[in-house]
Amino acid sequence: MNRGSSSGRFRNTEAANGLMMVSPTAIYAVLLLAAPLIAVVLYSLMVDSKVGLSAGLTFDNYITVWTGRIDQALMLRSLTVSAMVTLVTVALAYPVAYFVSFHVRPERKSMWIFLITIPFWTSYLIRVFLWKVILGYNGVINSGLMSLGIIDEPLTVINYSLGSMIMTLAHAYAAFAILPIFVSLEKIDRSFLEAGQDLGESKLMTFFRVTLPLSMPGVIAAVLIVFIPTIGDYVTPELIGGGKLPMIANRIEAIMLKQNDKALGSAIAMTAMLIVAAVAVVFLLLNRRFLKGQSK
Amino acid sequence: MKNPSLKLYAVAYLIFLYAPIALLPLFAFNDSKVIAFPLAGFTTNWFAEMWADQQLFKAFGNSLLIAVCASLLATTLGIFAARASTRYKFPGKAGILGLIMLPMVLPEMIVSMALLVVLIAIGVPLSIFTIILGHVLICTPFAVAILTSAFQSLDRSLEEAAYDLGETAASTFRLIILPLVMPGIISSLLICFTISLDEFIIAYFLGGNQTVLSVYIFGQFRFPAKVPAVMALGFVLVCISICLLTIAEYFRRRGIARTGGKDTGGFL
Numbered sequence: 001m002n003r004g005s006s007s008g009r010f011r012n013t014e015a016a017n018g019l020m021m022v023s024p025t026a027i028y029a030v031l032l033l034a035a036p037l038i039a040v041v042l043y044s045l046m047v048d049s050k051v052g053l054s055a056g057l058t059f060d061n062y063i064t065v066w067t068g069r070i071d072q073a074l075m076l077r078s079l080t081v082s083a084m085v086t087l088v089t090v091a092l093a094y095p096v097a098y099f100v101s102f103h104v105r106p107e108r109k110s111m112w113i114f115l116i117t118i119p120f121w122t123s124y125l126i127r128v129f130l131w132k133v134i135l136g137y138n139g140v141i142n143s144g145l146m147s148l149g150i151i152d153e154p155l156t157v158i159n160y161s162l163g164s165m166i167m168t169l170a171h172a173y174a175a176f177a178i179l180p181i182f183v184s185l186e187k188i189d190r191s192f193l194e195a196g197q198d199l200g201e202s203k204l205m206t207f208f209r210v211t212l213p214l215s216m217p218g219v220i221a222a223v224l225i226v227f228i229p230t231i232g233d234y235v236t237p238e239l240i241g242g243g244k245l246p247m248i249a250n251r252i253e254a255i256m257l258k259q260n261d262k263a264l265g266s267a268i269a270m271t272a273m274l275i276v277a278a279v280a281v282v283f284l285l286l287n288r289r290f291l292k293g294q295s296k
Numbered sequence: 297m298k299n300p301s302l303k304l305y306a307v308a309y310l311i312f313l314y315a316p317i318a319l320l321p322l323f324a325f326n327d328s329k330v331i332a333f334p335l336a337g338f339t340t341n342w343f344a345e346m347w348a349d350q351q352l353f354k355a356f357g358n359s360l361l362i363a364v365c366a367s368l369l370a371t372t373l374g375i376f377a378a379r380a381s382t383r384y385k386f387p388g389k390a391g392i393l394g395l396i397m398l399p400m401v402l403p404e405m406i407v408s409m410a411l412l413v414v415l416i417a418i419g420v421p422l423s424i425f426t427i428i429l430g431h432v433l434i435c436t437p438f439a440v441a442i443l444t445s446a447f448q449s450l451d452r453s454l455e456e457a458a459y460d461l462g463e464t465a466a467s468t469f470r471l472i473i474l475p476l477v478m479p480g481i482i483s484s485l486l487i488c489f490t491i492s493l494d495e496f497i498i499a500y501f502l503g504g505n506q507t508v509l510s511v512y513i514f515g516q517f518r519f520p521a522k523v524p525a526v527m528a529l530g531f532v533l534v535c536i537s538i539c540l541l542t543i544a545e546y547f548r549r550r551g552i553a554r555t556g557g558k559d560t561g562g563f564l
Binding site for chain 1: 302303305306309310312313314316317319320323330331333372373374376377379380381383384385386387389392393395396398399401402403404405406407409410411412413414417429430432433436440490494496497501510513514517523526530533534537538541545549
């Protein structure tokens with residue numbers, strides 16, 4: 001290879017080696033992720049997606065989405081469902097993560113974590129469908145209770161409701177919430193807890209004043225990791241909601257593909273992304289605050 | 297145990313996690329067209345019905361092809377990114393790695409719609425190939441996460457010793473680094489394979505008229521008569537993924553033992 005000395009020197013620097021090494025993955029991400037996302041932004045600003053950019057740029061699509069009653073209602077429903085799912089999942093998961101981190105012998109911890117993660121790796125579609133089977137009108141709960149003679153008629157409150165969607169999603173994302181909380185609990189120096197108790201705090205107060213604040217980064221990671229995929233969930237509203245309780249993802253599909261309005265569809269997708277980003281930023285700032293509080 | 301109520305809660309939680317899956321074998325072997333109690337008796341008919349469906353085999357074949365390609369490509373891309381992030385400092389590192397990891401925190405619907413819009417605009421026909429493109433994109437962050445921890449536990453001095461003994465960069469990678477991170481590579485392959493096999497949204501929207509396993513299952517839900525056969529299929533799939541995960545866990549633990557690290561548990 002016949003290269004100039006300066007480029008030869010550059011080729012051997014650490015920065016150049018690092019960039020060379022990361023470039024295949026980075027180029028793939030730029031071509032298949034960054035470029036399509038930019039395309040969606042452009043589409044969302046188009047007057048008419050069939051004409052293209054030549055007709056000029058406009059914010060009309062966003063105004064249509066943000067003022068439209070259906071879109072507003074669907075955004076609100078998606079936010080409510082994913083906020084509830086996040087709350088339920090994280091609140092139920094915390095004691096389990098705490099138990100595994102503090103009360104399980106070290107050599108058995110990875111077995112517990114393995115047991116918790118197995119259901120998460122089984123087909124998501126099948127798990128969602130199982131909840132439909134469990135909660136349906138002629139489903140497992142209703143038929144079970146009826147054959148036991150506890151109820152005479154099928155319960156209707158449990159099928160096709162927001163509650164059953166929340167239940168299904170909370171079950172689907174359970175493992176997602178436990179892992180980050182577990183990791184942050186594992187990092188806590190156990191001597192802090194002894195120090196707290198030596199200084200006269202009760203066990204409960206030690207938990208609230210030492211353990212809980214120190215595990216906050218894990219809780220925040222769990223919140224984000226559950227919130228983000230659930231707000232964009234497509235399968236659960238389709239199967240559990242019976243198509244009667246659509247969320248943002250179903251709306252994007254309807255506008256983008258069924259009505260073939262790519263401009264409006266892109267504006268909805270971008271709005272969903274903005275909501276997700278706003279929630280993420282709020283929680284990341286909270287996280288920073290917790291980290292700051294610790295270093296003081 | 298110091299706190300019996302906490303342990304009780306943890307066990308109850310595990311039961312909650314497994315209860316729906318426990319229904320699969322129950323109704324897969326139940327001799328009734330409806331999924332309801334009381335159970336009617338034992339049958340293996342649903343497995344036979346599942347086995348006789350030609351469409352299922354075609355969809356499964358497509359899924360296998362996609363999952364093999366996607367896991368190989370994503371793991372290869374993951375090795376580059378993980379090696380770069382653990383070994384080198386370079387300008388824009390946080391931004392570049394952030395972009396690579398972004399699909400992990402984006403709703404899949406948005407990823408698939410963005411890809412779909414571009415593919416349609418530049419006139420690429422939807423096929424198995426386009427599903428692979430999408431799956432590589434969403435599997436790569438998981439591969440990077442697993443492989444980064446594998447590369448991190450490498451002892452830098454082993455590499456330096458190889459250089460001192462006269463090995464080149466390429467032969468050091470092949471003789472020293474690759475064998476040490478091999479368990480990480482294998483568990484990355486298995487995890488990516490499982491994710492791709494299970495993935496629905498991208499396969500549904502980017503597949504055109506090509507059916508893969510998850511899309512086939514979703515289609516079957518519309519027909520109540522097909523439900524018991526889907527339960528049988530689900531049971532088979534759960535068994536397969538438990539086998540794959542056990543193998544992945546075995547390699548992960550062996551990798552940790554080999555590099556002399558401490559087991560901290562979990563894949564992520």
